[in-house]
Amino acid sequence: MxxxxxxxxxxxxxxxxxxxxxxxxxxxxxxxxxxxxxxxxxxxxxxxxxxxxxxxxxxxxxxxxxxxxxxxxxxxxxxxxxxxxxxxxxxxxxxxxxxxxxxxxxxxxxxxxxxxxxxxxxxxxxxxxxxxxxxxxxxxxxxxxxxxxxxxxxxxxxxxxxxxxVENTDDRVTVSNVCPILRQGADIAAAGRVVCVGRGLARQEDLTMAEQLAAAAGAEIGCTRGIAEDYHWLPSDRYIGISGQKIKPELYIGMGISGQVQHVVGIRDAKIIVAIDTNEKAPIFEAADYGIVGDMYEVVPLLTAALQKK
Ligand SMILES: Cc1cc2nc3c(=O)[nH]c(=O)nc-3n(C[C@H](O)[C@H](O)[C@H](O)COP(=O)(O)OP(=O)(O)OC[C@H]3O[C@@H](n4cnc5c(N)ncnc54)[C@H](O)[C@@H]3O)c2cc1C
Incomplete structure (x- = not known):
């Protein structure tokens, strides 16, 4: 039928x-x-x-x-x-x-x-x-x-x-080994809130700043491809975009991310997009619901402190 x-x-x-x-x-x-x-x-x-x-x-x-x-x-x-x-x-x-x-x-x-x-x-x-x-x-x-x-x-x-x-034995294929993918932290594809780090971050140790914001916002950490694939500062299951994870959180906060289409395609289903970037012409602001033009090294600690007060 x-x-x-x-x-x-x-x-x-x-x-x-x-x-x-x-x-x-x-x-x-x-x-x-x-x-x-x-x-x-x-x-x-x-x-x-x-x-x-x-x-x-x-x-x-x-x-x-x-x-x-x-x-x-x-x-x-x-x-x-x-x-x-x-x-x-x-x-x-x-x-x-x-x-x-x-x-x-x-x-x-x-x-x-x-x-x-x-x-x-x-x-x-x-x-x-x-x-x-x-x-x-x-x-x-x-x-x-x-x-x-x-x-x-x-x-x-x-x-x-x-x-x-079902008869489904196929002797042409044998599996010799199975290795589970080891994930650090939660699955960002399923996270309700994501703080995302881009190449505006100057040093790996500054990830602490993003982690503090994420902790205050109850969010997971994500990144752009360069942070994971070029700098290797975060694992590759953390990068978001067309060739990475597609996310659908309630809240996305991007810090130092220019907003190239290959990244934005992975965040377009986020309910609220907040972007922090020094460049007022950065394309991320076209995708953002709230844009903060400024240096993340000044803005993020203020935002974290405000969230912690809440
Ligand atoms: C086939 C293909 C697939 C790709 N797939 C993906 C993908 O899946 N995901 C992905 O992310 N990318 C992907 N890319 C790469 C993508 O094109 C961009 O290069 C990448 O997204 C840019 O990352 P970014 O925004 O972190 O860096 P940049 O483009 O270098 O932007 C850094 C931003 O930080 C800002 N900045 C600098 N300092 C500060 C500061 N102190 N405070 C605030 N802002 C600051 C700058 O103004 C700038 O806007 C792909 C590319 C190709 C060709």
Whole structure:
């Protein structure tokens, strides 16, 4: 039966995709189905609006190895839409599914709607300088970045849960070692407040000034690419932008950041942007809700002291 299908290996992303899927359902009048590898998360999805949840039970722990099984289900059920989370693994899997179905794939969509029998999507191009609108014929395969949509809330009623046994052993690939990524501090992509440091910072030891502001504001520390990749003053999972993390905090405070588009694309979803820069013509002020033209070495201690008083 035609339907809207959702997959992500990340449960929070599944709930975000459910929000997008449920919006499509209203217009397309087709059921929303979730495919998951996680039996424990299935009841939560069934409770958040999924009409059906298919739990794939296979012998291989790697999500990518389920691409053929997912392709088979979408083909057999004549899926209209397949939404996958644009995580590293989700992108890999979605590309394999698209190849299996011999169809196209829209990546990193920021919005989507059903229009004239097709799915119309938008995504950013040229580092966020342009918005590209594309139309994908059905079946439309689309990846959506994490946190593009809010998570679907629990609803009255409960979808059905089915388990499907999957044969997915592939002897061509063996995993010899798994190394977890060691993160220092919290995940800035999920932080509610971020103090971000740019190359206006003169010395590494001056990071203390940013840390004090962050502590007073209850924020995590982020940075621009140069601070992480050129100076190595902060780990690379702290830099924000098109090739780094995309953040969506309530509050972003940038200190000594010029605001090049490659950075701004990672902060544009912040609710409030505060920028401190000596150069009144710095492009960051175009993105900022509040701009302070001044030397951060004077402004930041004053701001920190004011916040500490609160
Ligand atoms: C393909 C590509 C991808 C990229 N991806 C990213 C990315 O993901 N993230 C990213 O951040 N960048 C990225 N970049 C780099 C990006 O183009 C910019 O070079 C970078 O964002 C600039 O960092 P910045 O603002 O810290 O430094 P600068 O541009 O050097 O700006 C420093 C600012 O500090 C101000 N300043 C100096 N002293 C003070 C002071 N005492 N008080 C207050 N202000 C002061 C200056 O006026 C200036 O505006 C990418 C570039 C390319 C080509």
């Amino acid at each position: 035609p339907g809207i299908w959702i997959y992500s290996e990340d449960s929070a992303v599944v709930r975000q995709l459910l929000t997008a899927g449920l919006e499509l359902k209203q217009v397309m009048q087709q059921p929303v189905n979730v495919i998951t590898l996680n039996p424990e998360a299935a009841p939560g999805f069934a409770n958040a609006g999924a009409d059906r949840v298919y739990v794939l039970a296979g012998t291989n722990p790697w999500p990518e190895s389920y691409a053929a099984a997912i392709t088979g289900i979408l083909e057999q059920e004549q899926a209209s839409v397949f939404l996958a989370g644009a995580t590293m693994r989700g992108k890999d899997l979605a590309a394999q599914v698209a190849a299996g179905l011999n169809t196209g794939l829209v990546t990193d969509a920021l919005s989507l709607q059903y229009l004239d029998g097709a799915i119309e999507t938008t995504r950013l191009l040229y580092g966020g300088l342009a918005v590209c609108t594309e139309t994908a014929a059905l079946p439309a395969l689309v990846t959506i970045p994490p946190r593009t949509f809010a998570e679907a809330a629990a609803q009255a009623g409960q979808g059905e849960i089915r388990t499907i046994e």
